[in-house]
Amino acid sequence: MKTERKRPLFPVLACLSVLLAAAPQDDPRVEIVNLRRFTHTNFTRIVLDIGKLREYIPGELQAPGRIYVDVLQAKLNPILQGQSYPVEAEYISQVRISQKTSSTVRVVVDVEFPRILSYRVYHLFDPFRLVIDIYPRETNAPPSPTPPGKAPPPADKTQPPVKREVTPQDPSLVGTSMARQLGLGVRTVVIDPGHGGVDPGASGKSGLQEKTVNLDIALALRKLLKEKAGLDAILTRESDVDVPLENRTVIANQKRADLFVSIHSNAHRDRKRGGVETFFLNISPDPSVIALAASENATSSKRIGDMKTVLQKIVQNSKILESRDLAELIQKNLVKALSSDLPAIKNLGVKGGPFWVLIGGEMPSVLVEVSHLSNAKEEAKLKTKKYRELAAQGIYNGIMEYIRSLGKG
């Protein structure tokens, strides 16, 4: 965390503009040309033909009632832009579709929530398409993928392995991630031991340096992932060398990693403060997170404020939901493991933060602050092989629980 060396901001910004400008030549967006609606006696189905596998994020708004889905890496055929379509159901007023950002298409269903029993957002394959089923309250039929009475439209005869069910009563499920929906496996994990070389990171009172602790934990974690789980585990550095922040996720992308875990040890002005916290990339309004990110980024807090709009664009396309899931499971398991050696260790929770090292990762990416070097008790523990191995074990358990959760749907 705390580092005396200030990295110049310019190369980071240059790198960002390359990221942002990289699109046009080979357009990765899929073009959406068709939206279909079917109103049956006891449900309404809206189908968005996408064609290629794409990540999507469902959500809802109350008053006015809206169910919406954002399809990422997509562009709308101009014929559909800004169009709205009536639906023959008194609980739905219309369906609208628009290009929300240059790479996100949004479908909005204007609904009257009090008249709706439930709804589901899911996908079907061959060709890939997104389906929104809405069940009105009036019907006695249970919300099932093939409601009795009417057959589903021919194109959708092969019913989905239904992997998600989102209802207005269960908003916690709205954020279920794509990786989880698809049950995608994990083969390669990139572990990033924070700092290194001329950048020591934080230092404890005894002189213990963050870069050394981080590398040790990362090496132990690699061993566990390889030997116990048979996964590919790759380090961004294997020794005390310099690796620029912006290169670390580039390494993960090149290796086609499924997960990216950056390992750090914390430092805080208040030496009494201690505990474990885990971050995923997001815009954070929390000043203490901004301060931590500033020191991890080796830049100023003000600069982070200046970059907010740039960050906003990047964050929109990042795997935030997946990263948050991974962060929560690592945090939970890490606290549990460390508390066997330091029972008073605090769980400071999972937070979003603007960490450069997480930018540009094409996979769920998190940054773990294992414990505080600035806290005398925790520094003493971080010196021991036992505590470092427990940290590796805790992070390992979190990664494994995340992988297991992907298969559950």
Ligand SMILES: [Zn+2]
């Ligand atoms: Zn650090």
